[in-house]
Amino acid sequence: MKASDWQQIDTVLLDMDGTLLDLHFDNYFWLQHLPQRYAEHHGLSTEAALTELNKSFTSLRGTLNWYCLDYWSELTGLDIIAMKRDLQHKIGFRPHVEDFLALLRQHSKRIVIATNAHRAGLALKLEQTGLDQLVDRIISSHDYREPKESQAFWQHLQREEPFDRERTLLIDDSQAVLESAARWGIRYLLTIYHPDSQQAPNRDSRFPGIDHFNELDIG
CATH class of the missing domain: 3.40.50.1000 (HAD superfamily/HAD-like)
Incomplete structure (x- = not known):
């Protein structure tokens, strides 16, 4: 310009x-922190957790649910907002x-x-x-x-x-x-x-x- x-x-x-x-905050949360916590919560390997989450990442991209923390909490069984607050210092x-x-x-x-x-x-x-x-x-x-x-x-x-x-x-x-x-x-x-x-x-x-x-x- x-x-x-x-x-x-x-x-x-x-x-x-x-x-x-x-x-970086968002990428770290969604691609590293969430898969790790999801794996622990559901008894999966981190790789398996990321593979499973990627299915939702792909299907939801560009929709309002992609950005909805309430939706992701329900989908994963995790308190997404509390997890984000734990990493708030990275913002x-x-x-x-x-x-x-x-x-x-x-x-x-x-x-x-x-x-x-x-x-x-x-x-x-x-x-x-x-x-x-x-x-x-x-x-x-x-x-x-x-x-x-x-x-x-x-x-x-x-x-x-x-x-x-x-x-x-x-x-x-x-x-x-x-x-x-x-x-x-x-x-x-x-x-x-x-x-x-x-x-x-x-x-x-x-x-x-x-x-x-x-x-x-x-x-």
């Missing part, structure tokens, strides 16, 4: 996990996020977090980071019972948080969400190449992107 583009943007929609917050910002949000405010942009995170998990992250104090509003897809991958999510969002599609930027690490937003007509779309600090960047995207927010010239 060029500095001149920012003059055309009034609203900045931001994903949370993998965009503002380090996705943290990606580099330069706080400075970026401060710059957006200085330039009078409307800052709205649009996340697929379940409200219970969201509460843990806000408690750990104070992120809600740095933005104008946070909306969870669970409020609408539609994931961001669905066109219905954007319909609900536009009714509740009116924005000009031609003057709105969405930053998100999910390619499926960016595709959905593109279909809805949001003009400015940007992806995150390095959502998990413990993994290599992935630049396989049809959307322009950044590794970190200090690459953006707001002007």
